[in-house]
Amino acid sequence: MSAALSQPALDADETLHSTPRVYRFSAPLPLACGISLADYELVVETYGELDADRSNAVLICHALNASHHVAGVDDKGERGWWDNMVGPGKAVDTRRFFVIGVNNLGSCFGSTGPRSANPATGKPWGADFPVVTVEDWVDAQARLLDVMGIEKLAVVMGGSLGGMQALSWSIRYPERVAHCAVIASTPRLSAQNIAFNDVARTAILSDPDFHGGHYYEHGVVPARGLRVARMIGHITYLSDDSLAEKFGRDLRALADGAPREGYGFGFGVEFEIESYLRYQGEKFSRYFDANTYLLITKALDYFDPAGRHGGDLTRALAPARAKFLVASFTTDWRFSPQRSREIVQALVANGREVSYAEIDAPHGHDAFLLEDPRYHAVVRNWFEGIAADLAARTPASAVTLDLQRLAT
Amino acid sequence: MSAALSQPALDADETLHSTPRVYRFSAPLPLACGISLADYELVVETYGELDADRSNAVLICHALNASHHVAGVDDKGERGWWDNMVGPGKAVDTRRFFVIGVNNLGSCFGSTGPRSANPATGKPWGADFPVVTVEDWVDAQARLLDVMGIEKLAVVMGGSLGGMQALSWSIRYPERVAHCAVIASTPRLSAQNIAFNDVARTAILSDPDFHGGHYYEHGVVPARGLRVARMIGHITYLSDDSLAEKFGRDLRALADGAPREGYGFGFGVEFEIESYLRYQGEKFSRYFDANTYLLITKALDYFDPAGRHGGDLTRALAPARAKFLVASFTTDWRFSPQRSREIVQALVANGREVSYAEIDAPHGHDAFLLEDPRYHAVVRNWFEGIAADLAARTPASAVTLDLQRLAT
Numbered sequence: 138m139s140a141a142l143s144q145p146a147l148d149a150d151e152t153l154h155s156t157p158r159v160y161r162f163s164a165p166l167p168l169a170c171g172i173s174l175a176d177y178e179l180v181v182e183t184y185g186e187l188d189a190d191r192s193n194a195v196l197i198c199h200a201l202n203a204s205h206h207v208a209g210v211d212d213k214g215e216r217g218w219w220d221n222m223v224g225p226g227k228a229v230d231t232r233r234f235f236v237i238g239v240n241n242l243g244s245c246f247g248s249t250g251p252r253s254a255n256p257a258t259g260k261p262w263g264a265d266f267p268v269v270t271v272e273d274w275v276d277a278q279a280r281l282l283d284v285m286g287i288e289k290l291a292v293v294m295g296g297s298l299g300g301m302q303a304l305s306w307s308i309r310y311p312e313r314v315a316h317c318a319v320i321a322s323t324p325r326l327s328a329q330n331i332a333f334n335d336v337a338r339t340a341i342l343s344d345p346d347f348h349g350g351h352y353y354e355h356g357v358v359p360a361r362g363l364r365v366a367r368m369i370g371h372i373t374y375l376s377d378d379s380l381a382e383k384f385g386r387d388l389r390a391l392a393d394g395a396p397r398e399g400y401g402f403g404f405g406v407e408f409e410i411e412s413y414l415r416y417q418g419e420k421f422s423r424y425f426d427a428n429t430y431l432l433i434t435k436a437l438d439y440f441d442p443a444g445r446h447g448g449d450l451t452r453a454l455a456p457a458r459a460k461f462l463v464a465s466f467t468t469d470w471r472f473s474p475q476r477s478r479e480i481v482q483a484l485v486a487n488g489r490e491v492s493y494a495e496i497d498a499p500h501g502h503d504a505f506l507l508e509d510p511r512y513h514a515v516v517r518n519w520f521e522g523i524a525a526d527l528a529a530r531t532p533a534s535a536v537t538l539d540l541q542r543l544a545t
Numbered sequence: 546m547s548a549a550l551s552q553p554a555l556d557a558d559e560t561l562h563s564t565p566r567v568y569r570f571s572a573p574l575p576l577a578c579g580i581s582l583a584d585y586e587l588v589v590e591t592y593g594e595l596d597a598d599r600s601n602a603v604l605i606c607h608a609l610n611a612s613h614h615v616a617g618v619d620d621k622g623e624r625g626w627w628d629n630m631v632g633p634g635k636a637v638d639t640r641r642f643f644v645i646g647v648n649n650l651g652s653c654f655g656s657t658g659p660r661s662a663n664p665a666t667g668k669p670w671g672a673d674f675p676v677v678t679v680e681d682w683v684d685a686q687a688r689l690l691d692v693m694g695i696e697k698l699a700v701v702m703g704g705s706l707g708g709m710q711a712l713s714w715s716i717r718y719p720e721r722v723a724h725c726a727v728i729a730s731t732p733r734l735s736a737q738n739i740a741f742n743d744v745a746r747t748a749i750l751s752d753p754d755f756h757g758g759h760y761y762e763h764g765v766v767p768a769r770g771l772r773v774a775r776m777i778g779h780i781t782y783l784s785d786d787s788l789a790e791k792f793g794r795d796l797r798a799l800a801d802g803a804p805r806e807g808y809g810f811g812f813g814v815e816f817e818i819e820s821y822l823r824y825q826g827e828k829f830s831r832y833f834d835a836n837t838y839l840l841i842t843k844a845l846d847y848f849d850p851a852g853r854h855g856g857d858l859t860r861a862l863a864p865a866r867a868k869f870l871v872a873s874f875t876t877d878w879r880f881s882p883q884r885s886r887e888i889v890q891a892l893v894a895n896g897r898e899v900s901y902a903e904i905d906a907p908h909g910h911d912a913f914l915l916e917d918p919r920y921h922a923v924v925r926n927w928f929e930g931i932a933a934d935l936a937a938r939t940p941a942s943a944v945t946l947d948l949q950r951l952a953t
Contacts, residue, residue, distance in 0.1 A: 328794065
């Protein structure tokens, strides 16, 4: 296991170079749907060094279209999806913390999912891959930590769907979570949230290239549906104001670069916002798997810890023992600050220690991925407090070792 | 013309029975896109009686999916789309006003549109039907009034896209509009509004059954795309709160009526909101034409009277001479009250008389179609004031005639 836990190489400018590692599990994983996954793989990246008493581990949970590649630059030269947050000297400082990124089951970035072989048929699972839940992911992540020899996380952290996983960790494995950061998230999807997800799913399911989810065998992908799904999603990630600011009613220049004189009176790309959205849809349809999109939107829809307690979130969160950071963004209309406040109120009612930041940021839901100074300062301060607590109880020798390595 | 202007039959309970009438125009209509429509037809319904001096006409402009069938019951037994607003004794009282509903060019309810024969080919226009604008519709409506012998409207009125037409009337034909009611509308679409429209268009354009807009010849309709388009639109017409209130996270009963025990872990209809939206999409795809959807969303996107004045709405509205009613709904996030306030401010800056009502209603954009008591009271009061002004200058004989007819 030591190879997996070693620190990635650092450039002179301290850029992390991350290499994913595959963990194979052979004990069946019982899922919420009633099916057990007989064996499965999880792809993992880690950054920083696990300290001697294995107390500085931070698990980062990803949202819909992200992966294990949280930080640094991978072999393809791509930056991690939260590289502005996680790295040496960053808010989640990999000089102090051992950070784990894991691709969730059902995703399409290497962990077992719809493109993997169904042991029953030898062919790709396709749409037969079991519908996994937030709780299933958390259980799979807990097993990963078992294998890594990490009994307790210093922090579990996530934004959006990742925040749901963090919250679920605090309920399902209260003794294994010292701190929990739930960012731009919600205790449950609203009818409107589910509605947007279902339109996206309908676009995919009704694409003739979907073939009941077994499109791999037909050598096609339901790209049309996936494009529309992504366009819808993308609108909900951004605020009305940020779209107005970024695109307004600007017209896209013509193919030859000349500015558009008046309207085109056709149905091609004309406004900048159309160009942007169609480009986002097209790009997404080339790298993301439609079956994964279906699965992950269902995991979003299903998440509702209070549902098992008659809608009482306070009772649902009663088992939690962690110290919390909850953060929301004023212009996030997908998971509005009100949703985060519900979490805070339930935690406070349970006597938990909670830091809550409602950040006045213009970018809507996507703000959690962006480098807003106030937001990052909040996260940095919270992590510095945790690091200070850890340092106070870490044996001096380990600290020395760590400083020596950083000095080389 | 007298046949067209006669009052529809009334039941004992004063239900209007409306019969549409087709007006044929042979003078070419120049459109904003540069094309002229050589000849065209408009389908019209009228309610109430035009008074002797032709001063009590009210033109109702329709929004995306509505038609000339504003009020009463048609031959198929269907109620008009604004029947709660327009009729004998209703807020827009057809005992006092002569109300005109007209299906716009490019629509799919009888007026010339994509399903009509293109004179150049003898085949349906399909996607070759010219992209019409709000201003084109207003020009066509003005010609209709010419033929009807109505020099000046007592009121032009519309909600949403209909409100844009009313506003455009006040600018293009200021001497022909005494009063103008602009409800749940906006002086221009935002980037977010355009984004939602473009996702809807993308769903239609990328449906393999679209066939470049010439699907009529293939005996198919792009129903998949149209369903998704309608589902997206529908979400934006309703408020988050009203969806929460109406559907919440309720699960749909199983096909046999039994309540659902827990989640289904599949991609079929599961939540009530999914059932509702998919049903709305399905219904819409059976009665609405996809080419019309494309055209009308473009008319929405293009509307921007201030655009021709460097974004200065006050200058754009300077020609208007009407007295205005502007109304918005607090939970309308498609065309929020702020958009209506922009109109009010520009009108006031021009010295216009404006009544503005911001109605605290829970139903989002759709509120303009619903029977909210405060909203209807506002419209009723405004129309009663207009009726009183008209009565004060109407010859006594005409009033007597009208009362006699109502007494029979």
